[in-house]
Amino acid sequence: xxxxxHLPALQVALPLLTAPLVILLRNGFLAWLAALVASGVxxxxxxxxxxxxxxPGVPEYAVGGWQPPFGISLNVxxxxxxxxxLVTGASTLGLAGGRLSLRRDIDNRRxxxxxxxxxxxxAGLCGIAVAGDAFNVFVFMEISSLATYILIAAGRDRRxxxxxxxxxxxxxxxxxxxxxxxxxxYMMTGTLNFADMALRLGDVIETRPIIIAAGFITIGLAxxxxxxxxxxxxxxxxxxxxxxxxxxxxxxxxKVSIYVLLRFNYGVFHGNLLGHxxxxxxxxxxxxxxxxxxxSAIAIYQGNIKKLLAFSSVAQIGxxxxxxxxxxxxxxxxxxxxxxxxxLAKGTLFLCVVAFVLTSRSANITKLAGIGRRMPWTMGAFVxxxxxxxxxxxxxxxxxxxxxxxxxxxVPGWGVPLxxxxxxSSLMAVVYLWKFVETAYYGTxxxxxxxxxxxxxxxxxxxxFAALANIxxxxxxxxxxxxxxxxxxxxxxxxx
Amino acid sequence: xxxxxxxxxILTLPLLGAIAIACVGRWPNLRETISLLTAITLAVLxxxxxxxxxxxxxxxxxxxxxxxGLTLALSLEPLGMMFACIASFLWIINTIYSIGYxxxxxxxxQTRFYICFALAIAAAMGIALADNLFTLFLFYELLTLSTYxxxxxxxxxxxxxxxxxxxxxxxxxxIGLLLPAIIWTWVATGSTTxxxxxxxxxxxxxPAVGLxxxxxVFGIGKAxxxxxxxxxxxxxxxxxxxxALLHAVAVVKAGVFSITKxxxxxxxxxxxxxxxxxxxxxxxxxxxxxxxSIIALYQxxxxxxxxxxTIGQLSYVIMATVILKPLAEVGAAVHIAAHAFGKITLxxxxxxxxxxxxKTELWQLAGIGRRMPITMAAFxxxxxxxxGVPPTAGFVxxxxxLAGAFQAENYIAIFTIIGSTVLNAMYFLPIIYFAxxxxxxxxxxxxxxxxxxxxxxxxxxxxxxxxxxxxxxxxLLDLESQLVESLPL
Numbered sequence: 001x002x003x004x005x006h007l008p009a010l011q012v013a014l015p016l017l018t019a020p021l022v023i024l025l026r027n028g029f030l031a032w033l034a035a036l037v038a039s040g041v042x043x044x045x046x047x048x049x050x051x052x053x054x055x056p057g058v059p060e061y062a063v064g065g066w067q068p069p070f071g072i073s074l075n076v077x078x079x080x081x082x083x084x085x086l087v088t089g090a091s092t093l094g095l096a097g098g099r100l101s102l103r104r105d106i107d108n109r110r111x112x113x114x115x116x117x118x119x120x121x122x123a124g125l126c127g128i129a130v131a132g133d134a135f136n137v138f139v140f141m142e143i144s145s146l147a148t149y150i151l152i153a154a155g156r157d158r159r160x161x162x163x164x165x166x167x168x169x170x171x172x173x174x175x176x177x178x179x180x181x182x183x184x185x186y187m188m189t190g191t192l193n194f195a196d197m198a199l200r201l202g203d204v205i206e207t208r209p210i211i212i213a214a215g216f217i218t219i220g221l222a223x224x225x226x227x228x229x230x231x232x233x234x235x236x237x238x239x240x241x242x243x244x245x246x247x248x249x250x251x252x253x254x255k256v257s258i259y260v261l262l263r264f265n266y267g268v269f270h271g272n273l274l275g276h277x278x279x280x281x282x283x284x285x286x287x288x289x290x291x292x293x294x295x296s297a298i299a300i301y302q303g304n305i306k307k308l309l310a311f312s313s314v315a316q317i318g319x320x321x322x323x324x325x326x327x328x329x330x331x332x333x334x335x336x337x338x339x340x341x342x343x344l345a346k347g348t349l350f351l352c353v354v355a356f357v358l359t360s361r362s363a364n365i366t367k368l369a370g371i372g373r374r375m376p377w378t379m380g381a382f383v384x385x386x387x388x389x390x391x392x393x394x395x396x397x398x399x400x401x402x403x404x405x406x407x408x409x410x411v412p413g414w415g416v417p418l419x420x421x422x423x424x425s426s427l428m429a430v431v432y433l434w435k436f437v438e439t440a441y442y443g444t445x446x447x448x449x450x451x452x453x454x455x456x457x458x459x460x461x462x463x464x465f466a467a468l469a470n471i472x473x474x475x476x477x478x479x480x481x482x483x484x485x486x487x488x489x490x491x492x493x494x495x496x
Numbered sequence: 497x498x499x500x501x502x503x504x505x506i507l508t509l510p511l512l513g514a515i516a517i518a519c520v521g522r523w524p525n526l527r528e529t530i531s532l533l534t535a536i537t538l539a540v541l542x543x544x545x546x547x548x549x550x551x552x553x554x555x556x557x558x559x560x561x562x563x564x565g566l567t568l569a570l571s572l573e574p575l576g577m578m579f580a581c582i583a584s585f586l587w588i589i590n591t592i593y594s595i596g597y598x599x600x601x602x603x604x605x606q607t608r609f610y611i612c613f614a615l616a617i618a619a620a621m622g623i624a625l626a627d628n629l630f631t632l633f634l635f636y637e638l639l640t641l642s643t644y645x646x647x648x649x650x651x652x653x654x655x656x657x658x659x660x661x662x663x664x665x666x667x668x669x670x671i672g673l674l675l676p677a678i679i680w681t682w683v684a685t686g687s688t689t690x691x692x693x694x695x696x697x698x699x700x701x702x703p704a705v706g707l708x709x710x711x712x713v714f715g716i717g718k719a720x721x722x723x724x725x726x727x728x729x730x731x732x733x734x735x736x737x738x739x740a741l742l743h744a745v746a747v748v749k750a751g752v753f754s755i756t757k758x759x760x761x762x763x764x765x766x767x768x769x770x771x772x773x774x775x776x777x778x779x780x781x782x783x784x785x786x787x788x789s790i791i792a793l794y795q796x797x798x799x800x801x802x803x804x805x806t807i808g809q810l811s812y813v814i815m816a817t818v819i820l821k822p823l824a825e826v827g828a829a830v831h832i833a834a835h836a837f838g839k840i841t842l843x844x845x846x847x848x849x850x851x852x853x854x855k856t857e858l859w860q861l862a863g864i865g866r867r868m869p870i871t872m873a874a875f876x877x878x879x880x881x882x883x884g885v886p887p888t889a890g891f892v893x894x895x896x897x898l899a900g901a902f903q904a905e906n907y908i909a910i911f912t913i914i915g916s917t918v919l920n921a922m923y924f925l926p927i928i929y930f931a932x933x934x935x936x937x938x939x940x941x942x943x944x945x946x947x948x949x950x951x952x953x954x955x956x957x958x959x960x961x962x963x964x965x966x967x968x969x970x971x972l973l974d975l976e977s978q979l980v981e982s983l984p985l
Contacts (some may be wrong), residue, residue, distance in 0.1 A: 402679070419679075427667075434663070
């Protein structure tokens with residue numbers, strides 16, 4: 001076995017083992033640097049894994065040489081690779097772009113602990129994506145959640161404490177529901193390994209514990225994924241977290257829960273439980289639809305740009321859940337592509353917010369009036385990412401919207417109303433983004449000062465790199481499409 | 497033989513111009529030289545394709561293929577060739593005019609103005625060269641977004657409110673109606689490529705065709721078919737060069753051009769002629785022509801009156817297209833050109849009057865002909881062209897449209913055109929009469945001369961072109977007759 005075969009394990013082990021080392025560093029800058037390097041190397045590992053998935057494929061990894069289903073196994077397919085890219089990319093973007101902002105938000109003495117927690121969250125999220133069994137998913141989910149609570153509460157804004165408490169309670173309920181479901185399945189099948197579970201579930205289908213397990217798991221994960229109306233923890237957590245943390249968690253944490261949802265519902269239940277996919281659709285599609293419409297409407301009335309973007313995230317999660325709930329091949333493609341593209345757009349937008357708050361010290365839209373004239377570069381990137389969020393052609397957002405609309409049109413009888421809902425929501429996205437863009441360009445700054453005040457060049461370069469990625473993946477989206485195709489064929493593998 | 501790889505240059509040239517303008521924004525003379533040079537180079541590049549396309553060449557260039565079968569591709573065909581020629585050529589004249597206007601009125605943010613202008617032209621070129629609906633949609637949205645800062649140029653509360661109407665109507669219709677129409681076409685036919693003869697036939701039939709046509713016509717809000725015309729009067733808050741080139745030529749023509757292109761290349765003229773569910777469009781066009789003309793009668797502000805006149809004239813093109821007879825299709829294409837020359841002259845004149853005399857209302861214009869003879873002479877020529885009096889450009893296109901209407905024995909079209917001609921005369925002739933012959937109104941300052949030379953040069957050229965086009969239009973007719981070669985007379 002050469003080193004390349006250990007990639008799936010390294011992906012988790014590297015940030016997890018770097019975390020304690022980072023805590024030992026006594027200097028905020030060094031800790032940041034070490035975390036950035038670890039996160040960057042993780043991104044590199046994710047890219048290597050992606051190449052392997054698209055090329056020869058990644059063999060199942062048996063931890064410690066114990067063969068599954070008895071040992072712990074790590075699996076990497078197209079869907080995992082997509083999630084790994086998102087998680088490591090968002091972490092690197094947040095750390096690289098958040099240097100100045102974090103220096104202000106985090107006390108220097110506590111900075112090493114903060115960056116340690118960051119790496120643990122990264123390790124947990126990566127772990128969820130590579131774990132091959134349901135229990136380890138739970139373990140990594142808890143690791144990442146606990147670390148995320150610390151990250152959100154670490155800033156100077158004390159409102160973050162009550163926000164994170166809410167998140168903690170709801171997150172724990174979600175995780176507990178998930179664990180109850182997994183427990184039931186273990187009781188009936190005696191296995192925790194996903195692949196093994198899918199095989200053995202055939203013997204016990206239509207027994208009550210399995211049906212109850214499916215319910216618990218779906219609702220638990222929907223809570224963690226902030227599917228409307230289970231989203232109540234999300235807006236405040238995103239708003240009061242340190243800005244750089246928001247870049248990280250907004251881009252990937254909910255996506256990871258959706259990843260587990262897809263894995264369980266399609267990889268395990270779909271082929272075994274009769275009529276499960278219908279039930280799943282009936283449960284998730286109305287919720288997704290109300291999320292798409294209501295959360296967008298709520299976003300219009302937000303006065304804080306971070307909260308506005310947070311509600312927009314709830315609506316966008318609705319798109320992903322809607323596509324996933326269609327239980328068709330086209331729907332799954334759309335869901336995975338939108339996970340990728342939305343992370344790209346939202347990550348860029350929150351990175352711009354980092355820059356805005358860095359210079360004007362407020363995320364209040366009225367206080368950010370005129371910021372477009374004072375920070376033309378950052379605002380330009382914001383507009384590009386905003387267009388991607390709306391789904392204007394030429395940007396990444398268009399690609400997934402296109403897949404979504406084509407997938408939705410294939411739904412017998414409901415095609416047209418669903419398309420209309422998507423369009424209405426897109427138009428509302430135009431409204432809430434334009435509300436900010438107009439104030440930013442044409443509003444009068446509160447103190448009347450319109451002199452230029454851009455953020456330092458490296459941050460501007462990073463922001464534009466992220467913004468141009470939105471355009472690149474809108475014109476040449478081969479990579480996410482290839483990953484999503486690979487993911488779809490594994491998820492629906494037994495059925496096609 | 498030009499290489500097809502120069503096609504993307506038509507797009508990138510104005511983009512590069514925009515970047516260069518941004519870099520040298522601190523030096524106005526250099527900035528405006530670059531603007532002008534970009535415009536001239538672009539026009540040379542576009543016109544160098546004219547002979548080949550006229551000889552039947554159809555160059556095509558694929559930029560990228562984001563989704564299988566969904567390409568970002570450019571191609572030149574007669575209609576797009578003509579649109580690109582008009583827009584790029586008038587951009588030169590408009591740049592000269594802009595220099596005079598922006599300096600004469602001491603406008604702020606001039607660098608932003610020239611950057612956005614170049615971007616808007618790039619988007620217009622993209623629309624002209626679009627090989628399929630997807631590419632068309634991309635540049636259509638880009639045109640909306642790049643013109644927004646131009647409309648909101650002044651930056652005060654009233655302007656912002658108008659600009660919001662502009663953006664709101666155009667984005668809402670394009671995302672809400674045009675995009676679904678494109679996706680529907682894609683799902684139904686598996687293609688979005690413009691193909692001579694259309695791609696719908698055999699894939700859709702009955703009321704669905706009429707509905708799809710409706711999504712396209714109202715989704716392309718830039719064509720200003722009522723009731724989605726509100727953005728055009730709202731856009732009049734922009735500086736006059738913007739109204740002149742963009743809201744009389746590039747933007748609005750992009751709208752009717754797109755509809756014409758979609759009817760010819762997506763629906764197919766023959767197919768649509770035999771489809772009863774598509775007949776509603778000529779009523780919509782007729783209604784728009786007559787209503788807009790009547791509203792124009794009641795306007796007291798010069799630019800708003802011209803805006804409503806534009807709305808009416810745009811629907812001429814749509815009406816001509818839906819007569820669905822060869823002569824009328826040629827008439828539709830020629831009217832895009834003819835109206836462009838006439839209307840840009842009128843707007844240039846309106847801007848000249850504003851710059852020299854700060855007059856915007858019609859009643860203030862009494863007797864102004866004696867103070868500004870060159871400007872008002874140009875205005876008169878433009879107005880005559882709107883009415884369709886020979887020897888002006890407007891007569892040529894009206895001739896073809898009427899000939900097509902008689903060919904099709906389409907009496908709705910004939911009566912609409914006659915009625916509209918009368919209405920046009922009713923709102924233009926009094927202005928001409930008062931401007932030349934009436935004494936100045938009380939309390940109106942008459943101590944002004946002509947506008948700056950750059951402005952006069954620009955409007956003289958366009959006025960001359962309006963007349964030249966009447967005598968010299970054969971190359972364009974040859975080009976556009978290729979559109980309809982395959983159709984039975």
